[in-house]
Amino acid sequence: xxSKRIIPCLDVREGKTTKGIxxxxxxxxxxxxxxxxxxxxxxxxEIVFYDITAxxxxxxxxxxxxxxxxxxxxxxxSVGGGIRNVDDMRTVLLAGAEKISVNSAAVLDxxxxxxxxKAFGSQCVVLGMDVKYVGKKNKxxxxxxxxxxxxxxxxxxxxxxxxxxxxxxxxxxxxxxxIDADGMQQGYELNLTSLISKNVSIPVIASGGAGKPEHLKxxxxxxxxxxxxxxxxxxxxxYTIPGMKKYLDSNGIKVRKTNSSAEESLQNGNTL
Amino acid sequence: xxxxxxxxxxxxxxxxxIQEINKAERIIFPGVGAAGSAMKSLKSQSLDAAIxxxxxxxxxxxxxCLGTQIIMGHSNENDTSCIGIIKGNVSPFDPNMRDxxxxxxxxxxxxxxxxxxxxxxxxxxxxxxxDEFYFVHSFYPAPxxxxxxxxxxxxxTPFPSVIGFDNIIATQFHPEKSGKPGLTLLNNFCRWQPx
Numbered sequence: 001x002x003s004k005r006i007i008p009c010l011d012v013r014e015g016k017t018t019k020g021i022x023x024x025x026x027x028x029x030x031x032x033x034x035x036x037x038x039x040x041x042x043x044x045x046e047i048v049f050y051d052i053t054a055x056x057x058x059x060x061x062x063x064x065x066x067x068x069x070x071x072x073x074x075x076x077x078s079v080g081g082g083i084r085n086v087d088d089m090r091t092v093l094l095a096g097a098e099k100i101s102v103n104s105a106a107v108l109d110x111x112x113x114x115x116x117x118k119a120f121g122s123q124c125v126v127l128g129m130d131v132k133y134v135g136k137k138n139k140x141x142x143x144x145x146x147x148x149x150x151x152x153x154x155x156x157x158x159x160x161x162x163x164x165x166x167x168x169x170x171x172x173x174x175x176x177x178x179i180d181a182d183g184m185q186q187g188y189e190l191n192l193t194s195l196i197s198k199n200v201s202i203p204v205i206a207s208g209g210a211g212k213p214e215h216l217k218x219x220x221x222x223x224x225x226x227x228x229x230x231x232x233x234x235x236x237x238x239y240t241i242p243g244m245k246k247y248l249d250s251n252g253i254k255v256r257k258t259n260s261s262a263e264e265s266l267q268n269g270n271t272l
Numbered sequence: 273x274x275x276x277x278x279x280x281x282x283x284x285x286x287x288x289x290i291q292e293i294n295k296a297e298r299i300i301f302p303g304v305g306a307a308g309s310a311m312k313s314l315k316s317q318s319l320d321a322a323i324x325x326x327x328x329x330x331x332x333x334x335x336x337c338l339g340t341q342i343i344m345g346h347s348n349e350n351d352t353s354c355i356g357i358i359k360g361n362v363s364p365f366d367p368n369m370r371d372x373x374x375x376x377x378x379x380x381x382x383x384x385x386x387x388x389x390x391x392x393x394x395x396x397x398x399x400x401x402x403d404e405f406y407f408v409h410s411f412y413p414a415p416x417x418x419x420x421x422x423x424x425x426x427x428x429t430p431f432p433s434v435i436g437f438d439n440i441i442a443t444q445f446h447p448e449k450s451g452k453p454g455l456t457l458l459n460n461f462c463r464w465q466p467x
């Protein structure tokens with residue numbers, strides 16, 4: 001049986017993470033490669049990097065980060081933010097990322113999804129969706145609308161229709177972020193998540209609102225999500241990935257356990 | 273893939289050059305994408321025949337993901353005639369499979385899943401029953417001979433996830449993306465001496 005995935009998300013600006021992990025000695029580590037290594041060792045099932053570098057000239061820094069990460073961790077990772085076309089996708093994938101995620105670029109030009117899927121396969125193309133609840137209306141029958149620019153710009157596009165269209169265009173996965181829940185740490189938007197997840201046939205990663213392990217339990221059961229994105233709750237050391245997985249496991253949710261003997265022997269010097 | 277192999281202390285060369293392949297001690301044959309275009313590209317460089325003749329010499333070969341599918345005889349993906357080292361077909365998952373709660377099972381099968389070993393193999397040395405591996409695929413290999421199924425995985429239905437015989441072994445999952453259990457399996461492959 002397939003395990004539910006727990007995915008830490010790292011925001012990176014000009015090669016530095018914007019939220020460092022507070023380790024036991026309380027030192028902030030702003031190095032995305034070291035943070036990725038830490039979460040990999042902790043049993044993260046995948047890692048998401050979101051490049052929030054504002055200036056185009058400094059984007060190359062992120063490519064160097066991706067190359068370093070690819071040599072350091074041996075689980076899938078995706079990169080989003082600032083991907084505008086197939087060439088941007090190719091650069092990131094060749095640097096060693098498994099997947100690229102497109103968000104506003106896909107809203108503005110949906111063909112980027114089909115072009116990416118055709119060039120690299122659907123499994124590489126994640127659709128990032130930022131969604132706001134606006135109430136049901138003619139143009140927005142689900143009540144959930146697609147927004148861009150951090151929620152400032154409403155696109156007049158129904159979230160469910162957009163998810164289904166993106167799937168038809170070749171998206172391999174959806175990362176579904178609720179702008180209403182994001183940063184509140186009060187739990188994921190369960191109605192939105194289950195609505196989208198039940199009505200597409202590709203996996204859905206829930207994002208926005210995680211504050212405690214119960215929130216993950218809820219979104220992976222009631223919310224029908226295939227994976228849960230987490231940020232602050234682990235970055236600030238409030239919770240750990242092994243602790244959360246233990247909690248989810250004791251609540252009957254299948255998660256990947258990462259404490260095999262083979263791991264330990266490999267950690268201690270690469271040989272068996 | 274090459275990062276994982278060099279992390280383990282072995283030298284990997286990424287190549288489509290037949291002489292280079294000929295010189296290699298062992299071959300890893302990974303792949304993503306669709307069977308049709310992959311076979312077309314291999315054929316145009318005569319790499320399909322090269323892999324087959326390397327297999328005949330007894331060189332250890334590891335297939336991964338699409339690489340695993342196209343060593344089969346035929347794939348339903350783009351109705352493709354494949355390399356044919358292992359007899360059998362590559363089939364798509366049934367899109368109507370449901371879980372215990374009657375939710376449609378998502379396709380691709382994407383994420384971490386365990387394997388049930390059918391035939392013990394040197395590549396599994398040091399692995400534990402509960403170890404999981406990273407999968408992302410919509411098709412799976414179905415060897416004709418039961419003896420070619422080394423391990424299976426359950427997703428709606430059990431499907432062969434590790435196949436092979438003699439000096440070839442092939443995984444539907446990505447060992448290079450499967451954390452430490454995956455590295456263990458790769459390390460075992462890099463030391464494997466098939467008899």
